[in-house]
Amino acid sequence: MNQAVPFKNHWKEQRLFLSRLIAAGIIILLSTGVLVSRLFQLQIVEHQQFAAMSQGNRLRIEPLAPTRGLIFDRNGVVLAENLPTWELVLIPEEVADLDVALDALEALGLVDPDDRNGLTELVRSHRGFERVKLRNLTEEEAARFAVRRHHFPGVDIREGLVRSYPYGEAVAHALGYVASISPADLRRIERSEYAASSNIGKTGVERSYEQLLHGVVGYRQQVVNAPGRVLFDPAANTGLAGAGASPTGLETKWPIPGDNLILAIDIRLQLAAAAAMEGVRGAVVAIDPTNGDVLTFFSAPSFDLNRFPTGLSRTDLRALTTDSDEPLFNRALAGTYPPGSVIKPFLALAALDYGVVDADHEIMCPGYFMLPGQSRRYRDWKPQGHGRMDLHQAIIESCDVYFYQLAVTLEIDSIAQFLRTFGFGAATGLDISGEARGIVPSREWKRSRFARPEEQIWFPGETVITGIGQGFTLVTPLQLAHANATLASRGKPFQPRLVIGTENGMTGEVILLEPRAQLTLDLDDADWQRIHDAMLGVTEDIGGSAREVMAGTAYRVAGKTGTAQVYSLAQDEEYDEENLDERLRDHGLFLAYAPAEAPSISLAVVVENRGGGSRTAAPIARQILDVYFTEAEYVARQL
Amino acid sequence: MFILQKQSMSLGSFETGSRRELLFSPLYLRNIVMDVPLLVTLLAVNGLGLVVLYSAVGSNATLLLRQGVRCLIALTAFLFVAQIPPRILRLWTPRIFFFGLVLLVLVILIGDVGQGAQRWLDLGIVSFQPSELLKLAVPMMIAWFMHERRLPPTFTELLVLILIIIIPALLIARQPDLGTAILVVAAGGLTILLSGVSVRVITVLGLLGLGSMLPLWQFMREYQRVRVLTFLNPESDPLGAGYNIIQSKIALGSGGLFGKGWLNGTQAHLEFLPERSTDFIFAVIGEEFGLLGLLLLLALYLVLVGRGLFIAAQARDTFTRLLAGAVSLTFFFYVFVNAGMVCGLLPIVGVPLPLVSAGGTSMVTLMVGFGMLVAIQGNRIILVR
Structure with missing residues (x-):
């Protein structure tokens, strides 16, 4: 090294460099070839398949809940009806972290801490794309959520109908009630029929006539983006009844309301x-x-039937089930x-x-x-x-x-x-x-x-x-x-x-x-x-x-x-009502x-x-x- | 000891090749160094990029304007760097390189945390990603180092070159910005390749590199591992980690030969396609302009790379040769990595599509690189025999 700087052979170096450039050029052409053949495969060979998939991406089938049948007494007095309400719904696949979301909802006072486990289980028992109703909201709660909606991806409020019983206490045991579909219920029903329903008959007539009352689920096709936001909904503005294709080619099949029931009961x-x-x-x-x-x-x-359709908290339910008079x-x-x-x-x-x-x-x-x-x-x-x-x-x-x-x-x-x-x-x-x-x-x-x-x-x-x-x-x-x-x-x-x-x-x-x-x-x-x-x-x-x-x-x-x-x-005992325990009388x-x-x-x-x-x-x-x-x-x- | 002589340092001469290709007639512009084929192709790619971007950002004029401004800034930088004589560049190279290293350390110490990674230095008016600087500084440093030495590098020199690459790469990977770190390693590695290292050594280095992947795996963040794993089997998690790949493949595939037409890409417009204005804009082009659109874009890229290689071949000293070659090959590497990622050939590493993806820093870096090419072409050093 100390025999001065070695002589640079420029001609040789240039040849070496040029050969490297040529090699690089060949590699570039080959890589481009790989890229182009891959694109050819995707865009020409598999085009049909991907085109179909891209259609599927745009369209979402939104299930439409049928209106539950009303229940009348023998003289036509309404015993069970449907009233408008707000529902807090959650789409599992759009919620990044369920616990975090529930924590936040709890902080807003929209979820009862006691219900956490039950709700988690409920959400887990649904498929990712199925909407899960967490509970019904009052007007005030719905408003409280609405202003913070953007903090809750995958959680939304939805207008719905909730079962209401004008004579909730008098007809409780005959009529029965509807409540949230539980994991156990999911096993006994056709899931797709309940895709849009959040409640199901649990006891009484509401349960035994569930099929008649429930009706037939409908659906509509919507254009959506990947996060699931609806961009175009042909059915939203038109009050058209009946099935069929709308002018845009999106199908809507309206739900068929459930049958009304006439009871033998005289209110x-x-x-x-x-x-x-x-x-x-x-x-x-x-x-x-x-x-x-x-x-x-x-x-x-x-007991009052009206406590169930809107979602009874675990505490309230416990109070009902542990009541020594057993109202349920x-x-x-x-x-x-x-x-x-x-x-x-x-x-x-x-x-x-x-x-x-x-x-x-x-x-x-x-x-x-x-x-x-x-x-x-x-x-x-x-x-x-x-x-x-x-x-x-x-x-x-x-x-x-x-x-x-x-x-x-x-x-x-x-x-x-x-x-x-x-x-x-x-x-x-x-x-x-x-x-x-x-x-x-x-x-x-x-x-x-x-x-x-x-x-x-x-x-x-x-x-x-x-x-x-x-x-x-x-x-x-x-x-x-x-x-x-x-x-x-x-x-x-x-x-x-x-x-x-x-x-x-x-x-x-x-x-x-x-x-x-x-x-x-x-x-x-x-x-x-x-x-x-x-x-x-x-x-x-x-x-x-x-x-x-x-x-x-x-x-x-x-x-x-x-x-x-x-x-x-x-044998020789006297019946003494006064001194007998009340439950033994x-x-x-x-x-x-x-x-x-x-x-x-x-x-x-x-x-x-x-x-x-x-x-x-x-x-x-x-x-x-x-x-x-x-x-x-x-x-x-x-x- | 140098048998080299600058053919021209003054800007007044008409004798260099590029001067004859001057586009502009007014006399005061005649002194501007420019390479017309490069300029025209760059403008074409930039223009195409803006057209596609307009669709990708949902016809949002404000966002388009912002990108247009970035293009102008990058073009200005391009024009400016093109005027800097390569000799000056060479003299400044060590300072630029070490300045970059200092900035990288600063980022780690005080940098802004954006998207879970410290990449940005807030300079008051603009934020700045020092790692971008290193994409150019590393090949420049290698070229500088080899300039006064004989090619190919000896084993000791090779070790120094590897250090020049590894130190900034590790600093960048720590941010963590795996994508840029890989690009920096690639830029440096390509420069070494051009310097004439023998194929045997390259093979050994390649194997060593693969071996280093194992400890690298330990270094990776969870999301980076997931990305690599989903790359191997994207369908395994269609709504989670594999979502990007699947959606971009659908976008490309549904585009077909002719595409769905400008502004008509459903994948992109319905927000199925993630990062459609940045890393995945290649898929938007594929969806809206089809295979033909992509072939046109790739052809333009090849023209740029080819012109760069041509300039490198014509360059007269080691520094400019290596630098020009490295800039050209790195540019192609970006294109290949991005396109390969979008069509599912390579893992998702977050590399933007050169000159098309929205975003300022990488565009400026690329255009500065092309500016150097022009400068090299316009200020060729003639070997005096």
Whole structure:
């Protein structure tokens, strides 16, 4: 290096450089060739495919929610309608970070911290492009969100319709409610049908007639950009109905509104029941014996249906579900009670039918009953005894001893067989789900019910108490009203129904559903008459257990009181209502049908833990019947 | 020791080749150094770029005007640099290079954070990306270093050259701006190639470079890794990381041979195409003007590169040769990387399409580069034999 600067061979260097330039030039041409062939492949060879994809990019199919069908009572009073509302919706794929978005919404007070997990699960259970309704917003909340909308990509407010129930508390358990589609619901529905819907029927008629009410989803094609913003919507401004292509070639298929439903419920009776049941737990079911129409279906305490469609917060829901009075529990449908003495007319009918007693058969009631060879005393509700009793009088005064004897004579399996013909121990087939079946005990039933051999044995004493509707027997208020209707119609039962007609949402065409007759009970007319007379005696004869309550009615009522023990008294224990825990006090029951000449209403009332039926349930029945016969005065039947 | 002599330093002479090609008749303009083929092609590309950009920004006149202003600034820089004699450029090269390095360090210390990366220096009136300066300063420094040495470089010299490349590249990668770092490495590497390093050494270096990818992977930010991974399988995440590639391929493919017509590209206009006015403008051209439009653009680019290589071939000393060659090859490299990225051949590294993409800094850098080409062509040093 120190032998001076090496001599630069310019000619050689230039040649070297030129050769490099030429090499570079060749590489450039080759790379360009690669590029051009790639472009050729994309733009010429695969052009068709990409052209189709670019079409798909521009068009988005926006699902359109059908309007949910309205629900009317039998006289055309609206029970469920749709009101305009704001919904907070979220499109999962457009939200970068769900937690961040929910945090921000929470900070705005639009999302309840308690609902976070539920909402996260809800969003996750939807596909990326499906809109998820988070909740409904009030006007004020919608405005609060609207001004900050640009901070929330993928979250939006949308005008919608929300279910509203003008008689939300009175018809709660019959009508049921709609609420947000849950992950569980998603598994039982056709997802595409609900692409635009945020709510679904959860209970009652709203659930069982979901398909009719919901309608058929529609859609429209919109031109959108990649972030999903709608640039052009042919359907937005035109009120055109019907399917078809718009002038721009974008298709719109309008949704088909759901059918309206006409219920058998008469809102006046329903309101009367709600008023009469104020402050107690229990249920009222009224059925038209001539067709199975459920005129009244009330479970107390009730709740306001309107809290559900707009999104009940977890806290509120917890308050409802942990309420010790269980307002959400449908007592009319799923509450099972010992029938107590209201079972007596049915057993009497059984005895007459089987011929084990005749009408003139009399027994002596000393105030207790003893099985032969046993020392245990089965007490009458009247400690001093009723004296001489025939069938008629035993029903009127509700003599327990008579029916202890009757049950023992009938034998448990015959009793079970007969009670089942009246629908006890099975679902009545009401058109909403969740019905309890109750229990009609028999030897067979006990064998399958219990596991241990010593528990499977049927004891004679169990037959005795079955005679007064105690023991294993359990019935629902609906079953009682239904069986009572069968008594009223003298053996011509109809399947109970809440919905009696549908109205097409588009055409307004009304289709009335035919009543569905069930298997006729072929019993002797004289036997029916005897039971009828006895039940009439309950409200009319001296000594009748409901005589005072039904005094002075303009109509004639056949009825039967009942008192169901919740708490089994020991052999020599006295029933002391005052000192008994409230939940262990007797249930009161009352069955009634009227008018006695041609019954058009069968009524079952159950009042929990308030004592005997003549004091608690019968007055409630009186109030409802008064409404039925005065204010409503048969109009409940007209349509 | 130099057997070189400037043929002309004064601007008054009529004897250089380019002077004869002077476009303008007024006498005072005759002294301006200009290369007409380059100028015409550059104006054509710029013009085409503005037309496409108008569509890509959604017919927004304000944005177009802003880009027009940038074009004028870049053109001014081009004209200005073209007048600087290469000798002066050479003398200033070390200062420019080290100034650039200092700026890079400053950016890391005090730079603005934009889009999660520190790339900008706020100079009060304008923000400035020092990494852009290095795209030119690195090849200049290599050319400067080799100017007084014999070609090809010895092994020791090669190591120095590699340091000249690696130091700024690492500083830029730290910002982090992987795209620009790669471009700087490419610019430097191409200069080394032109300096005549043997094919064997190039192969070894290439393998070493590939080996360095592994530690580089450790250095990469998550989004950069994702980009590389989605490049390998874009369809894996059509609405996330693979979105850009898929959308740009749809834009290109749906354009077909003739395109959908100016302002009619649905992909671009409906905002499906991301960064359509910057990195993905190539797809907009493909969608609206079809394969023919892209071929025209590529042809214009090839004319520029070809003219640059021609100037390099004619250049008379090592500095100008290497610089002219490097500027031309780097320019093509940009084109190839951008186009390759848009049509799914290469990963998305955020390289703008030269002279067409919206954005001022890279346009100025490129035009300065072309200005140097003109200067080299107009002030050729004649080897006196």
